[in-house]
Amino acid sequence: MAFFKFNNQQHLHLTAWEDAHSVRGHICMQVDDVNALFFRMKALGIIDIQPWGKVRRPPDGAIQIFVRDPSENLVELSSDPEDPIDPKIFKDELYQEGIYVSGRNDFRGYKSKDATLSHKNNWA
DSSP states (O other): EEEOOOOOOOOOOOOOOSSOOOOOOOOEEESSSSHHHHHHHHHHHHHTTTTTSSOOOOOTTTOOOEEOTTOOOOEEEEEETSSEEEEHHHTTTOOOOOOOOOOOSSSSOOOOOOOOOOTOOHHH
């Protein structure tokens, strides 16, 4: 079991159970230094491109990186859309331009210029 305190109001409790794992379900955390985290997660070999594709920068400007924790939970690490991004990330084999397209025959994965809602500061 692991407990993380983000601030006085937000905590995350992670536990490991022998349950079925979600392939695409995830939590997202906005991080302070996505550049350092990208290179660290790559070195650890835990960037997971299977469920949501490669590392991307949607039109809102935030970098999205998906990693697996030791219990195989999927975690999205996201930058602030205004943060500067190391140009080496855009040249890395784990980076891909454009938004993720699910290939499903429905609305999921086919967003327009506002490809993501989770990165904008519009939460109450």
